[in-house]
Amino acid sequence: MTWGLRNVTFSASPGEGIALIGPSGSGKTTTLRVLAGVYTPDEGRVLVRGRVGSLLSTEAGLLSLLTGRENALLLGVLGGLSRKESKRALESVKERSGLGDAFEYPVSAYSQGMRARLGFAVAEEAEPSILLLDEVHEALDHEFRSIVQERAQTLVNAGGVVVATGHDHPLLELLCSRAIYLHQGSIRADGAFSEVQSVYFDHVPAGTHT
Amino acid sequence: MDQRAEGGPTRSRLGRVATSMPRCRWAVHTLLATYIARERAANISPIRRTRGARAGTTGRCRGYATYVPGEPNTIVEPALVVQPRNRLASAARGLRTVVDLLRALTEADLRFRYGRGPLRFLRWLLEPFALVGVYLILVTFVLHQPGPAPGLSLAAAIVPFQLVMLTVTNAMVALDIRRPILLNMSFRRDLIPVSSALTESVSFSASFLLVVVMMAVYRIAPTLALLWLPVVLFVTLYVAVSAAYAASLLGIWLRELKPFLLSFVRMLFFLGPGLVPLSQTSSEVRGLLELNPFTGLFESYRDIFLTGRAPAAWQLVYPLAIASVLLVVFVPLFRAEQRQFAKVL
Numbered sequence: 001m002t003w004g005l006r007n008v009t010f011s012a013s014p015g016e017g018i019a020l021i022g023p024s025g026s027g028k029t030t031t032l033r034v035l036a037g038v039y040t041p042d043e044g045r046v047l048v049r050g051r052v053g054s055l056l057s058t059e060a061g062l063l064s065l066l067t068g069r070e071n072a073l074l075l076g077v078l079g080g081l082s083r084k085e086s087k088r089a090l091e092s093v094k095e096r097s098g099l100g101d102a103f104e105y106p107v108s109a110y111s112q113g114m115r116a117r118l119g120f121a122v123a124e125e126a127e128p129s130i131l132l133l134d135e136v137h138e139a140l141d142h143e144f145r146s147i148v149q150e151r152a153q154t155l156v157n158a159g160g161v162v163v164a165t166g167h168d169h170p171l172l173e174l175l176c177s178r179a180i181y182l183h184q185g186s187i188r189a190d191g192a193f194s195e196v197q198s199v200y201f202d203h204v205p206a207g208t209h210t
Numbered sequence: 211m212d213q214r215a216e217g218g219p220t221r222s223r224l225g226r227v228a229t230s231m232p233r234c235r236w237a238v239h240t241l242l243a244t245y246i247a248r249e250r251a252a253n254i255s256p257i258r259r260t261r262g263a264r265a266g267t268t269g270r271c272r273g274y275a276t277y278v279p280g281e282p283n284t285i286v287e288p289a290l291v292v293q294p295r296n297r298l299a300s301a302a303r304g305l306r307t308v309v310d311l312l313r314a315l316t317e318a319d320l321r322f323r324y325g326r327g328p329l330r331f332l333r334w335l336l337e338p339f340a341l342v343g344v345y346l347i348l349v350t351f352v353l354h355q356p357g358p359a360p361g362l363s364l365a366a367a368i369v370p371f372q373l374v375m376l377t378v379t380n381a382m383v384a385l386d387i388r389r390p391i392l393l394n395m396s397f398r399r400d401l402i403p404v405s406s407a408l409t410e411s412v413s414f415s416a417s418f419l420l421v422v423v424m425m426a427v428y429r430i431a432p433t434l435a436l437l438w439l440p441v442v443l444f445v446t447l448y449v450a451v452s453a454a455y456a457a458s459l460l461g462i463w464l465r466e467l468k469p470f471l472l473s474f475v476r477m478l479f480f481l482g483p484g485l486v487p488l489s490q491t492s493s494e495v496r497g498l499l500e501l502n503p504f505t506g507l508f509e510s511y512r513d514i515f516l517t518g519r520a521p522a523a524w525q526l527v528y529p530l531a532i533a534s535v536l537l538v539v540f541v542p543l544f545r546a547e548q549r550q551f552a553k554v555l
Contacts, residue, residue, distance in 0.1 A: 033552060037396025040549035054395050061394030063387070065322055077314035078397040082306065086314075119394075 004030040005041070005185045012130075014159040017152065017176035019193060021169065021200055027185040028165040032056055032132045035163060050160070051080060053128025060119025064108040068099055071107055072122050079126040089125045097121035098144065116140050120148055131155055133164040133175075149174055169197060311398055315405035316412075319380070322387065323409060338417035342368045346420065350427060357490055359516055362424035366511035367484040369421060370446045371504060373407075373414040374453050378475050381406040381454035382461030382468055389555045399548045400541065403454035411447060421515055433518035442510045445526050445533075449503065452533035455540035459547060462554060483508050500524075503532040 005027045012018055020028040033039045034046055036054040055061070062071045072093045076086030094103045097117045107115060117140065123131065131152060140148060152162045152175050164175050172179070172193070179196035181189040189199040324330040345368070350361030357363060384406045385392065392399065425432070453475075460471055482502040483491060488509055491499060499505050506525035513519045 038552045056394045059390040061391050066318055074314045074318045077310050083310040
């Protein structure tokens, strides 16, 4: 049997930003999905204390045939808000996403960046104390990327936790002070971002990393 | 992940007291209430409480702020907050959450089903006629079927069958349609089949117009037997929900065989008293036809709309029993399998 993750053990303290780095297929997304409760681990356990907000795919959890508003309402309720709370939050989501009139359009007409904007605004609306970002922020334009960065930093400063993956290491370093290097589903290194990054770069062929 | 703030010895002491001495639960609760009152009075919000973890929440709580006597400006997060358990309030909150989730899932599903254009109401109204109207016209006006009001008799069978059939069709793709959500977040996935049945119930409600039209065509007036309709509707919905759980799982397990599964359900209409009432079938096959759970439903609707009789007990109890068996088998299976959904979708 091939395991997606094996012997992965780590904990996150309040106010910590953790980057999961590693080559494609190393288990970064699987780890985030396990943390989000999307996958139930076959062995081991995950203890999550706090509300989780997640953006784990380029689709950002959005249903294409629904409008931005309809998606925001649905995802708000699925994310743990009551219907009333979710409805009340719609205008705020619209404003935060910066989508303007496109908020009323079906998501099938959105670009990847617009989806990520909406997905992030919805995830944020549920006031998560743990934010999981899977490469989604890499689809964002510069303006919204800095907004994401600022809000993630605010969350970390307020005692929340951000766990992010991606291949844009300079961006990850801005969000996370700690990194975990995953390789073939196991942890190879865990520590300060720059140290773990250099371990990672030592393992990948020269000239292939950013 | 432990997101407790560094609380120092005061928090630890409070946490120990709360966990080791059950009688202190009320005291801790009072302290919380006092803090929250003070916080509000002072109009400060030094700690943002997460939604879903506010005063009155039972069980494990997070994000609370605790007021420590003698240290008015000290705010710490307790390791554990134990509160008096109010089972009734907790159950009501749980029910409200389920209702909200079902409503959100069903509304989204209805958007898929009917779109959002100005003609969606017309589509809702006409769809049942488009699906089965031609058969009714055939039976009512073209063929000379024996028995009273053959068109109404057929409509009485088609209406409940369409609910189950459409629910099964919907449930088979329900997980695929929601793939982006299933891959992105965790939520009560076991409500998805119920949502499929509720979505099709909206369509089902329009199909009653068929019955009304047929009653008008045959000049059959409603009787007091109509009072049984809510009971029969409940049984129909119960059967639909149970079929939805089975269909959702089979739609994942046997993707390639979906058309055959649908054909099997469709076959049950013809292997029951769908086209003609049970009374007009031969006595040799009647016993076999009664094994079909749809038989009781079809006959119940005929009793209510056509003959004006109360449905016989077996007509309702038997489908209920079959549906219960399906639920007992497939709901635990669904809950066990849902951990794999994100991997197979």
